[in-house]
Amino acid sequence: MAIQPTQAGAQIEPRDGLSYVRGSTDIPLSDATVSRFLLGTVARFPDRPAVTFREQNIRWTWRQFADEVDILASGLLTLGIEQGDRVGIWSPNRAEWLLTQFATARIGAVLVNINPAYRLAELEYALNKVGCRALIAAEQFKTSKYLEMLQTLAPELADAEPNALHAGKLPELRTVIRMGETRTPGMLNFGDVMMRGREHLDAAKLDALEAKLDAHEPINIQFTSGTTGNPKGATLTHHNVVNNARYIAMAMRLSENDSLCIPVPLYHCFGMVLAVLACVSTGCAMVFPGEAFDPAATLAAVHEERCTALHGVPTMFIAELDHPDFAKYDLSRLRTGIMAGSPCPIETMKRVVSTMNLREITIAYGMTETSPVSFQSSTTDPLDKRTTTVGRIQPHLEVKVIDPTGEIVPVGETGELCTRGYSVMKGYWGEEEKTRESIVDGWMHTGDLATVDAEGYCNIVGRLKDMLIRGGENVYPREIEEFLFRHPKVQSVQVFGVPDQKYGEEVCAWIVVRPGEHATEQEIREFCQGQIAHYKIPRYIRFVDELPMTVTGKAQKFVMRARMIEELKVAESKTA
Numbered sequence: 001m002a003i004q005p006t007q008a009g010a011q012i013e014p015r016d017g018l019s020y021v022r023g024s025t026d027i028p029l030s031d032a033t034v035s036r037f038l039l040g041t042v043a044r045f046p047d048r049p050a051v052t053f054r055e056q057n058i059r060w061t062w063r064q065f066a067d068e069v070d071i072l073a074s075g076l077l078t079l080g081i082e083q084g085d086r087v088g089i090w091s092p093n094r095a096e097w098l099l100t101q102f103a104t105a106r107i108g109a110v111l112v113n114i115n116p117a118y119r120l121a122e123l124e125y126a127l128n129k130v131g132c133r134a135l136i137a138a139e140q141f142k143t144s145k146y147l148e149m150l151q152t153l154a155p156e157l158a159d160a161e162p163n164a165l166h167a168g169k170l171p172e173l174r175t176v177i178r179m180g181e182t183r184t185p186g187m188l189n190f191g192d193v194m195m196r197g198r199e200h201l202d203a204a205k206l207d208a209l210e211a212k213l214d215a216h217e218p219i220n221i222q223f224t225s226g227t228t229g230n231p232k233g234a235t236l237t238h239h240n241v242v243n244n245a246r247y248i249a250m251a252m253r254l255s256e257n258d259s260l261c262i263p264v265p266l267y268h269c270f271g272m273v274l275a276v277l278a279c280v281s282t283g284c285a286m287v288f289p290g291e292a293f294d295p296a297a298t299l300a301a302v303h304e305e306r307c308t309a310l311h312g313v314p315t316m317f318i319a320e321l322d323h324p325d326f327a328k329y330d331l332s333r334l335r336t337g338i339m340a341g342s343p344c345p346i347e348t349m350k351r352v353v354s355t356m357n358l359r360e361i362t363i364a365y366g367m368t369e370t371s372p373v374s375f376q377s378s379t380t381d382p383l384d385k386r387t388t389t390v391g392r393i394q395p396h397l398e399v400k401v402i403d404p405t406g407e408i409v410p411v412g413e414t415g416e417l418c419t420r421g422y423s424v425m426k427g428y429w430g431e432e433e434k435t436r437e438s439i440v441d442g443w444m445h446t447g448d449l450a451t452v453d454a455e456g457y458c459n460i461v462g463r464l465k466d467m468l469i470r471g472g473e474n475v476y477p478r479e480i481e482e483f484l485f486r487h488p489k490v491q492s493v494q495v496f497g498v499p500d501q502k503y504g505e506e507v508c509a510w511i512v513v514r515p516g517e518h519a520t521e522q523e524i525r526e527f528c529q530g531q532i533a534h535y536k537i538p539r540y541i542r543f544v545d546e547l548p549m550t551v552t553g554k555a556q557k558f559v560m561r562a563r564m565i566e567e568l569k570v571a572e573s574k575t576a
Helices: 034-044 062-078 095-107 120-130 146-153 155-159 190-199 203-211 238-252 269-282 295-304 314-321 346-355 383-388 432-438 477-484 521-528 557-568
Strands: 020-022 049-053 058-061 086-090 110-114 132-137 175-178 218-225 231-237 259-261 285-288 309-312 336-339 362-366 373-376 397-402 415-421 443-452 458-463 468-470 473-475 490-500 504-513 540-543
Touching (some): 034 095, 034 269, 049 095, 062 190, 146 155, 238 373, 259 269, 269 285, 336 346, 468 504, 477 521, 540 557
Parallel strands (some): 049 285, 110 218, 309 336
16 A cells, blocks of 8 residues: 655654654744854853863853854855865864864855775775865874875875865865864965964854855765765755754753763764754753763763763763773763664663663664654653664654555565655765665655554664664775775675674675685785775675575675674674
């Protein structure tokens, strides 16, 4: 039986026995741009705490934060950056990242999130795919030496005038802005751009520019890998992310009296939308424990900053709970937060509620292409629903679960989850065909397998495609397979996920080497080092004579996965 979903009225619980739900429309959508969104909060709470970066010893009120944003926006204008220009940000969680998020929005430039774990090939592809005019980069983070990688890709920097780069491999890139005090040939310092901004600060000019912006224009590009092997740039608008953040904050009951600890990365929707923009929507203070996740630093931040909310992927919460000094920290003020990013083990969720005092923690589900959240539990949902499902449909969205023919399946049956509404991205940047494949009649085909129960609660049961999630990072086997095929000894390879207690899933590769060749696990890993992100490097590598295949020649990854589960003696974690 088919039904024709419509936007009229809410249908949070399925009717007619079919897996179709529609969110409430009681609270209207906002037409604010990201900049207007921020300025509205500044007007309401100018002197309340807004931003704390503990490692950088930075503390700003909402008014101070907005002033710093305007300074950077003015500085970017002096470099010739205009509305629609793409500006990349390649950095761990730092104040410069946050300022760039809002300064680009202020002038209508498009922020391009570059994963801090990217290596040479990934960086080159991302910058060129969207035609980045400027890149703001940290000097390094852990083993990633960002500026050295840039100099490798663009040796022309050595002789270039700052803001006038012409590089053979990065033809669109003109401006590189580096963080830190050290001077690097061909690059501007972030502090220099701020100085230029102070000298040319013109609030009236910024207001005039901002007034011309349309909330439905692109404001952000986030790369999400695809099964075709190369990352795709999901293009999001002000309207997408502002409204998603509003409804996320409402589900958590955030207010200006809350303080959210944010250990999740800013380059990801989790940090940028579920955390930062959710705080902006309510005046909730943002607390960043450090550049990257560290369980002790996160617990210390919650304790010392008296945080009432905490975000994280399951791996983060597990690390916090298992920290040897856990009992030393006072978490009594914690109330709410979000656990998302990968399937949440039910037992972990129960421990978080009982041991960390997160009695109103919520679970959220979505994807970058839907800005990202489609389902979220509420603070008042029964504990069993908050531990075994991803909640109910968000406002102003529709979701259906379909079979391979496109028909909506009965309640409780498994099918592909599709989302429609304000949150669906504009498309993949420069990928019209892939956009048409993913968005059909406004419906974003998520590729996730789900069920919806009689009360409208959703459960994610698997993935239509073979994507795996390692510690909150989406890993697409095809991308790794294509890279490994470059190894001269590799004849064929299949990559898949196997269950892992810490990360949820780990990457496994089965390899058939060329006749007469011999390879080692170490050799394969060394081939990957520095070329692909660390989380994509297979933890388990097995050399086999042949791969299990169907009669039509398709690799049977489920067979390989089952054999590895048996060999490693690991078990699937029960999740929502």
